Amino acid sequence: TQLLEQSPQFLSIQEGENLTVYCNSSSVFSSLQWYRQEPGEGPVLLVTVVTGGEVKKLKRLTFQFGDARKDSSLHITAAQPGDTGLYLCAGGSSNTGKLIFGQGTTLQVKP
Amino acid sequence: NAGVTQTPKFQVLKTGQSMTLQCAQDMNHEYMSWYRQDPGMGLRLIHYSVGAGITDQGEVPNGYNVSRSTTEDFPLRLLSAAPSQTSVYFCASDPQGGQGSEQYFGPGTRLTVT
Numbered sequence: 001t002q003l004l005e006q007s008p009q010f011l012s013i014q015e016g017e018n019l020t021v022y023c024n025s026s027s028v029f030s031s032l033q034w035y036r037q038e039p040g041e042g043p044v045l046l047v048t049v050v051t052g053g054e055v056k057k058l059k060r061l062t063f064q065f066g067d068a069r070k071d072s073s074l075h076i077t078a079a080q081p082g083d084t085g086l087y088l089c090a091g092g093s094s095n096t097g098k099l100i101f102g103q104g105t106t107l108q109v110k111p
Numbered sequence: 112n113a114g115v116t117q118t119p120k121f122q123v124l125k126t127g128q129s130m131t132l133q134c135a136q137d138m139n140h141e142y143m144s145w146y147r148q149d150p151g152m153g154l155r156l157i158h159y160s161v162g163a164g165i166t167d168q169g170e171v172p173n174g175y176n177v178s179r180s181t182t183e184d185f186p187l188r189l190l191s192a193a194p195s196q197t198s199v200y201f202c203a204s205d206p207q208g209g210q211g212s213e214q215y216f217g218p219g220t221r222l223t224v225t
C-alpha cells in the first residue's frame with residue numbers, strides 16, 4: 001500500500017515568517033502534486049512535479065521533488081495571511097492511475 | 112464551463128436511510144473519482160471511473176455504490192447510511208487519470224449521519 005506522510009499536520013506562524021511542509025513516502029511516484037484547500041471548498045492544484053530533483057517556483061512558494069521521487073517539500077517565504085489554508089500533497093502512480101493523498105497540513109498565518 | 116458540480120451542499124440522514132450524492136462535469140473528462148475527507152486523514156478514494164460504463168473500487172468502497180452511464184455524471188449512492196459515513200464528500204474529474212494531470216474538484220457535500 002502506498003502511503004504519503006505529511007508533516008507537520010498543523011502550523012501557526014506570524015506574517016513574514018518562512019515555513020516548510022514535507023511530504024514523504026517509501027514508494028516511488030510518477031508525479032507529485034500540491035493542492036491548497038480553503039474552508040468549504042474543494043482542493044485547487046498549485047503545482048505538479050514529475051522529474052526527480054525538479055524545483056518549481058510559484059511567487060513565494062517553492063516546490064521540490066526528491067531525487068528518488070519518493071518525497072517532496074513546499075517552502076513558503078515571507079508567509080502572508082492569505083496563505084492560510086489546508087495544503088495537501090498527492091502522489092500519482094502510472095501503474096494504477098490513482099492519486100494518493102497525504103493527511104494535509106493546516107497552515108494559519110497570523111497578521 | 113461550470114466545471115465540477117455537486118449536489119446537495121449539505122445533508123443530514125438518519126442511520127439506515129439511503130441517498131444519492133450527485134456529481135456532474137462539463138469538461139468531457141474521462142476520469143472521475145469520489146473521495147471522502149475526514150480530519151487528519153486527507154482525501155481517501157472511494158470509487159473511480161475511467162470512462163462511461165467502467166467503474167472500480169478505491170481505498171474505502173464499503174457501503175457505497177457508483178455507476179457511470181454518461182461521461183458527464185458520476186453519482187455516489189449510500190445504501191444504508193451509518194454514523195461512520197459522516198464526512199465531507201468530494202467528486203473530482205481529470206483528463207488523464209492520475210497521470211500527473213490536474214484533478215478538478217467539486218465544492219463538496221457535507222454529510223451528517225445521526
